[in-house]
Amino acid sequence: MGAPTNGTAAPPPVPGGAVRWGIVGPGHIAGVFAQGLRLARGGTLHAVASRDPARAAAFAAEHGAARRHGSYDDLIADPEVDAVYVATPHAHHAAPTVAALRAGKPVLCEKPLGIDPATTEQMLAASADSGTFLMEALWSRFLPAYVALRDELAAHTIGRPEHVEAELGFRASYDAGHRLFDPALGGGATLDIGVYPLQLAMLVLGPVEDVTASGSLAPTGVDASVVAELRHAGGTTSRVVASLTEDLPGTAQVLGTHGRLELPGPMYAPQALRVLTTAASPDGPEIVSDTTLAAPFEGGMQFQVEHVHACLAQGLRESPVMPHAVTRHLASVMAQVRRQLGAV
Ligand SMILES: NC(=O)c1ccc[n+]([C@@H]2O[C@H](COP(=O)([O-])OP(=O)(O)OC[C@H]3O[C@@H](n4cnc5c(N)ncnc54)[C@H](OP(=O)(O)O)[C@@H]3O)[C@@H](O)[C@H]2O)c1
Known part of the structure; x- marks a missing residue:
């Protein structure tokens, strides 16, 4: 070539x-x-x-x-x-x-x-x-649930997406020499698992304009847990959690003006997408449809x-679907998150 x-x-x-x-x-x-x-x-x-x-x-x-x-x-x-x-x-x-x-x-x-x-x-x-x-x-990004999610967004089923909540976490037994905790191997929650909720937030809401992150460090100085609040282009927001210290359900939600999309845990490999649409009622938003898309699969x-x-x-x-511009932007956001935490 x-x-x-x-x-x-x-x-x-x-x-x-x-x-x-x-x-x-x-x-x-x-x-x-x-x-x-x-x-x-x-x-x-x-x-x-x-x-x-x-x-x-x-x-x-x-x-x-x-x-x-x-x-x-x-x-x-x-x-x-x-x-x-x-x-x-x-x-x-x-x-x-x-x-x-x-x-x-x-x-x-x-x-x-x-x-x-x-x-x-x-x-x-x-x-x-x-x-x-x-x-x-x-x-x-290539799993059936994510394909369905992109289709639902393109069809505006839930109206305009305004906020993403996504979390991923598991309790990893601490080992300073393991790649998850060793700075020389690129350890830390953000790079290892934070990348999944972050890429989902960007997939739905586009580029990140502002990052506010907090969290904790492991004894090796890598980030053990992180909570990042992001503002995206157009004023939408997301909240992303990644943890090597807690077992989290690992779910994700996209909240739109007319409903929400739900990815069951683990959100990096969900077997389905739940689509809920809502309409205004005197008592607040009322669910008018509740559908589950995407068939279960082996492997992934x-x-x-x-x-x-x-x-x-x-x-x-x-x-x-995973273009270089997204990879470049993800790297920049992850660097900002890690810098704010003071991670090695
Ligand atoms: N897509 C996913 O869901 C997913 C899940 C887990 C991990 N990952 C990614 O996959 C990559 C590898 O993760 P893993 O969990 O498969 O790691 P792993 O089990 O530790 O294997 C990594 C391999 O890399 C090689 N290696 C080369 N230099 C090394 C070094 N200095 N120290 C240790 N190993 C070294 C080793 O192979 P040899 O020594 O045999 O050459 C080793 O078998 C990471 O970047 C991680 O983010 C992705």
Whole structure:
């Protein structure tokens, strides 16, 4: 994939063929991605790379990858790998992503794309310079409930959205060396789980103009919990909670002028969307309809994977559903949140 493009002109990596994926970093989420690939149309798991050859071999055997590599660079150089999924801890997303893009390999990189705005910008620049597809793996956006949510917003079913409430939290046992708490691995609630409610607020209400955040820090100095109140363009508002210290129901709500949309927990992978419409009555808003949309599904990653396949088949450099501008804005908002908390 050679000449730089402005977003639509790169040739598909495998015209007419199934995309042969290579996974970098065979940890927890890489296994979930491998399951998603099995459920998705248009691609196969072909190769896996670990810093430890034995781990690569074990993952390849478990998930049926034909090739395994003992270094990330070897997988990126493998001519049989068409696209790369980066599943390392946040602080280690940039190096393999940039290397793969420079080699002309499309990349799906786990969230958050970069650990800060500057790193994110370098990664997006590598996509722009090489004319190669890059997407931050915010898989929620491709799930049936999120597709239904976008459709309901476009149809103005609940009128004008005015406020979003979204929370995500689980009690993680504290381990200073774990990627959730280790600053060197990009630890903290905002980057790990806050990204989900934040991207939902932006999806519904658009860019954030003002951030007010408070919360608590873990002993390592990363943010353990955060409450962020955001003002969006046009004066709408959202309230986002992310916690590594509390088990929260993980629900989300969009409040509109004529009803509300509800995502059940966990809001990063909801199985359904509840749509309630209201009308004014002397006693206040009255519910006039209550519908549940979107069928339950197995897995979940397959929707994101099929979206990437469609983007590649069309020669796109970025996803229209998770575009680079949203990734860039998310990185900026997360940096503001973390700065206000004084997080490392
Ligand atoms: N989409 C989702 O729902 C979801 C859920 C969980 C996590 N994630 C994202 O996925 C990424 C990985 O999370 P995970 O929970 O899968 O992590 P994990 O289980 O700890 O695995 C990460 C892998 O990265 C590799 N790695 C490279 N450098 C490393 C280093 N310095 N320290 C530790 N591991 C290193 C390791 O593979 P080798 O040593 O074998 O090379 C390891 O297996 C994170 O960015 C996270 O935000 C997404």
